[in-house]
Amino acid sequence: MHVIITNWDDFPLDAPFDKVLRGDFSTYACFCRTELKSSIEAVIHAAENDLCTACLGRGSVRLVPSREHFCGKCNATGTRDAELANELGQGEVERTFDEELLRKIIADNGGQVPSRTEIFNQVRPLLPEAEPVHIAMRIGGLLRKIAEDRG
Structure with a gap:
């Protein structure tokens, strides 16, 4: 079973917002016990296991520790299939x-x-x-x- 957890580390209040969003102040773990040393490794692990690469399979996104909202990439399903369907739909709009x-x-x-x-x-x-x-x-x-x- 693959469930990727994001844990927020302490970060300075004046930390650059892009570093916060990028996950520089987070650690990641999966129930399968795969070691995930960075946000990139967490995203790759999610993709390899058919989980949404934006929310890492949770169905919701937490950009900062106290704020959480549904994942728009996978329509809150947490699945890669929904994420890909969403991206294909957006691509069709851009093409037309x-x-x-x-x-x-x-x-x-x-x-x-x-x-x-x-x-x-x-x-x-x-x-x-x-x-x-x-x-x-x-x-x-x-x-x-x-x-x-x-x-």
């Missing part, structure tokens, strides 16, 4: 809904950027099987890219 399509939607709106809801309503019929959250995230990412391109 590209910058060129968004620019066409903007051009069809007289050059004005429509609301996110209006963009969503135009894109949704093209991706009937897609999770709405994937479409919404893609809209945000493409709008940021277009805004950066405009300067």
